[in-house]
Amino acid sequence: MIALPREPDIAACRFQADVFEKSASVCTCSSAVFVRRFMKSNLAKDMDTDPLSFGVSTPEAALRLIEEEYGASSYGSVRYSEEVLRWMGYLFRYWASAYGESSRNIYRIVGARELCGLFEAYHCLDPDQAIERILESKGLNPQLSIIDKGVKELRRIRNQGKYEYYIIELPELIQLSTEGSEGDAAESASETTPGPK
Structure with missing residues (x-):
């Protein structure tokens, strides 16, 4: 689940930007391979936990x-520019x-x-705007409340046209009380209701 924005650690952002930029000239693998390795690495996990x-x-x-x-690794040949990697x-x-988020x-x-x-x-957008647009394009929105997410999911199910129905059997007591006619119900109510003598 994606949390609402909080104050980012700009020093950690700059450091990671430097690492990505440097990878263009140092790494022998493709840029996509480097990014995947970095984002799944123990270093990234440590930065997520304590960026300082x-x-x-x-x-x-x-x-x-x-x-x-x-x-x-020398896998892959496509290298992104330093500017793209830094961003x-x-x-x-x-x-x-x-x-x-991890x-x-x-x-x-x-x-x-x-x-x-x-x-x-x-790349010219504010980072928050870029992230929001990416999330919106994926159908994710960090601003939605749980109720909004539930309503959105119910609308999705409704639009698919697939519904599941459940039959619930009521206990015998409830079934018996509804089986009699209305006259029987009124008669039994008058018998139990104390009236003037």
């Missing part, structure tokens, strides 16, 4: 940690920091290739 003390101080050290965790790194960390879950929502494709349209 995650154990590395330079982008080079962060890249070494990623390589130690996953091993060296992606900043946006991913901003999203995790401001919305309280890097792994954010990557499930929008992967590297898709986010790279959104660069031209979204």
